[in-house]
Amino acid sequence: MEHNTQPRDTVLQVKNLRTLFPVSRGIVGTLLAKPRRHVHAVDGVSFSVAKGEILGLVGESGSGKTTTALNVLGLVEPTEGEILFSGQSVPALVQSRERLRLRQQAQIVFQDPYESLNPRQTVFATVAEPLEVHRLVKNRAEKIEQVTAALDAAGLKPPETYFDRYPQELSGGQRQRVVIAGALVLNPRLLVADEPVSMLDVSIRAEILNLLHQLRDERGITILYITHDLATAAYFTDRVAVMYLGRIVEIGPTKTVLSDPRHPYTQALLSVIPVPNPRRRRKRMILTGETPNPIDLPSGCRFHPRCPVVSDQCSQTEPQLQSVGADHQVACLSV
């Protein structure tokens, strides 16, 4: 990508990432030596994220957004392509002694705070555990100090009152704050937030998003925000990448992409977001069917079987990302 060429400012760079998972052929398939098939979870994705930037990865189930995130964190090994975190290759870091440093600097907040916390661990134990794993504190006083600071930064105030509480004593919003505190305690440079608010009540979503925003502003944490909800991405992100079946179909500044979506898939996604006002009900552009399975990919443009503006060439030529404006790229033959 042409922007962010200065390596100083780029925290994360992903180049032509591909991740394929083999599909079991079964006994019969193996005996008949059928060709091995693959799930094309991520298939040629490139993007970069600058320091202190919030990039949204938006897509439906099966678009490859979570696999991309797991690649970035070094939790899944890519089949092809490069992932550079602060200029260093993530797959290489995972194999090296530097692995712990990567784990410290790149943290994740999962979707469901009801499941991602250990129900038998107190808040203090949960938030202190990363400090022990990474041997970042020398004594108990230091540990208490850091846990207090992390809980405070995550908006759990006064922090001491939360030390001995268990997850079941906390509301959903408070639990997600504990998860965030557990990530913050390591002072990460990159935070991957995988649908951090989709399990929370509407009235609480705003405060978690505002908290993440505040952490970016105050600490310069870079955030990769993964969601299927363009509406929260609109509030929260600086740039947004829309994914479909393992590829980025449109990427650009959030304002530009939302006000002037060029890819028919982005347009459809935008049109079905419920608008909270009955006077602005609009024609929903509902795509029929569901995302095809990523084993047998459609030929040409992956979106062509569901595309409302499909033409003959779409089933033959696979479109590449083309620049359509400042920092705004679209992969569609009709653009």
Add this chain to the structure above:
Amino acid sequence: MNALNPVRRVGDQIAEAIMLHESVDKKAASKRVGELLEVVGITSEMARQYPHQYSGGMRQRAMTAMALACSPDILIADEPTTALDVMIQAQILDLLQNLQQELELSIILVTHDLGVVAEICDDVLVMYGGKTAEYASVDVIYNEPLHPYTQRLLRAFPDVDNPTSSLASIPGFPPPLDALPPGCRFEPRCHRKSDVCAVESPPLVAVKPGHYVACHRVGG
């Protein structure tokens, strides 16, 4: 999503409801199942499959077919789209709207998603702490809300057309239902409370024909 029995065929589960309520034999019931599935947009051959062979959207369609099995007058849909992707959510909403028109069905939609409400509902009843806070037509609720809770709830909801205004969350938590505040149940979190709110529960009054509000600061 988890409302279907995972070890029984989807068609048999729908047929069960029909055979329990109407004296029809198995053959007639399974014919009916096929028709119902077609109504909700699933090919009738899928009746022989198990829930795990269905996607999330299809399972929700199958649940709708089951609900329609005995030709009800009213359908209660409890968060029908919450666990679904946006595009599938739109498909299900579209289905509910079509059914409502074609079958003259009444629908009670239970949800926390104000966007979904604005898209398909005619009237809205906003509840808080087990009581009605405000009850009016969908247009009034969204454009002239009077209850402080309704007002704040609307401001907490992201609007993709107008993303610059910041999201405002409601401070505090809903009251525990075994220790409700003595007065208005929203009083501890309300930004417009007065002394009376802490002691007396506000009655639901009609401020205009068809617009009911339970708040001391509004109307009667």
